[in-house]
Amino acid sequence: MALGSAAQRRDVQSGTLDVGRLFTDTKALYLETRAQAAETGDPNLRVARMYSIVDLIGNLLNEITSIRAKITRGEEGLAGFDDDLAGLKLRYRNLYWPFFREPEPPPPTEWTEQQWTDFETLIEGPILLWDIRTCRERWEIHDVAPPCEGPDLLLALQLLRQTGVALEFQEELVASWYGFADLSMGEFLKFYGDLGRAAGKAIAGGMAAIGEGIGSYVTHGDGGGSNGFGWGLGVAAVLGAGGLVWWKTKKGK
Amino acid sequence: MKGKNDMALDAITAIGAVLLGYGVYSRNQQRRKAKKTGSTTSGGTTSGERPTTVAKVPLVIGKDCSSWEMPETWILQTAEPRFRSLLDDAMRETGGDVARAKAEGLLDPVGITYWVLHEEIGSCPEPIVHLDDGTALGFDELQSEIPDHPDYYPYPAILGLFSTIYEGVVAAIAVLEETGDPARALLFPV
Numbered sequence: 367m368a369l370g371s372a373a374q375r376r377d378v379q380s381g382t383l384d385v386g387r388l389f390t391d392t393k394a395l396y397l398e399t400r401a402q403a404a405e406t407g408d409p410n411l412r413v414a415r416m417y418s419i420v421d422l423i424g425n426l427l428n429e430i431t432s433i434r435a436k437i438t439r440g441e442e443g444l445a446g447f448d449d450d451l452a453g454l455k456l457r458y459r460n461l462y463w464p465f466f467r468e469p470e471p472p473p474p475t476e477w478t479e480q481q482w483t484d485f486e487t488l489i490e491g492p493i494l495l496w497d498i499r500t501c502r503e504r505w506e507i508h509d510v511a512p513p514c515e516g517p518d519l520l521l522a523l524q525l526l527r528q529t530g531v532a533l534e535f536q537e538e539l540v541a542s543w544y545g546f547a548d549l550s551m552g553e554f555l556k557f558y559g560d561l562g563r564a565a566g567k568a569i570a571g572g573m574a575a576i577g578e579g580i581g582s583y584v585t586h587g588d589g590g591g592s593n594g595f596g597w598g599l600g601v602a603a604v605l606g607a608g609g610l611v612w613w614k615t616k617k618g619k
Numbered sequence: 620m621k622g623k624n625d626m627a628l629d630a631i632t633a634i635g636a637v638l639l640g641y642g643v644y645s646r647n648q649q650r651r652k653a654k655k656t657g658s659t660t661s662g663g664t665t666s667g668e669r670p671t672t673v674a675k676v677p678l679v680i681g682k683d684c685s686s687w688e689m690p691e692t693w694i695l696q697t698a699e700p701r702f703r704s705l706l707d708d709a710m711r712e713t714g715g716d717v718a719r720a721k722a723e724g725l726l727d728p729v730g731i732t733y734w735v736l737h738e739e740i741g742s743c744p745e746p747i748v749h750l751d752d753g754t755a756l757g758f759d760e761l762q763s764e765i766p767d768h769p770d771y772y773p774y775p776a777i778l779g780l781f782s783t784i785y786e787g788v789v790a791a792i793a794v795l796e797e798t799g800d801p802a803r804a805l806l807f808p809v
Contacts, residue, residue, distance in 0.1 A: 424809050427809045428803075428805055428808045428809060429802075431695065431699060431805055431808075431809075432699075432703070432802045432803065432805060433802075434695055434699065434700075435695075435699040435700045435702070435703035435805075436700075436703060437700075438700060438704075448676075448692050448695050448696055449692065451691075451695055452690070452691035452692040452694075452695055453691075455691050455809055456691055458809050459809050463809065
């Protein structure tokens, strides 16, 4: 089954498809490919696969953003979700996508040692191979984007799953309005407010459960346990496209 | 149970096609043209505990209306939902007919821009000038360089903010016209 398909994305959203397993299998296949690229002396294979993952994350981000725009009830539960999504979008916009496009790098067969180091530390590691602790320890471009919060491919899949949880609670909330047509406006507003707060708590709880479930697939090593996954990202101001180029210039790369 | 290969991402399993794509791949990417007034990090949680309530992140408007920052979270929490609700309303009212929605003014990018930024620019005056003849000039008709002209508005940064949102709206509506799908029409896609 293919994640690129709408069916598979729906399965991720609904929880039918295990996000942690999907990530782990993808990572294993990537490592196989990397080994194969080394054996055959064809680095294009390795870079192209990572590029495809970056492109996929971009598509997922747009889809998640679109779904988020439809979630207008129980937003109290989306605080961490919004921060995580904003951080991932900034990393994608300022780092991952520009790495391949601005300016477009030469073919991998012509890459310098520095370009390979950048590929490993700016792309491969934070997207697929590093855990949260490694991300935080090795992240050196704070001016460009907020540090990764675990492998970013896993975070993207987790966020898609979380939209499913949030939508489910929102639908339940809307359904619960029926039968209250006789309430006065004041009573309705109180009822509505209570429900919104309850939905917010429920969404937050549901999302925390997802984080705990996924935690078994990643090593945190920061003493924070699985609850640490994907949490606690600050809100970063927009740096805009070109941040990577700026950073490289600053570093004299 | 699905096998490993079955579970893996399409982008991985269909790598042959991607190989062709790398290096020649290009797409028109609608990039944010947000003005950069700094690269700061603020707020958020650091202890691993999520707050149970959330105050929406605001646009950051300079006290003298001379600068602004657009946090990504503001886009997620305010701009995109407002824009999406307008698109959904327009599609609902016209039975999904984008051309009709445009003809009826439901997708007017200037009006949508004002709505997206409604009460979001702090104490700065809204960029609209009412003329003696009862008409009004919108942000797209104002200038900030020549005082005493009827189309003068003194805060160029605010005009820039409105223009930034306007460009996102125009691009998103173009996507809507092309696809007919409001879900794909984002103000600031990555």
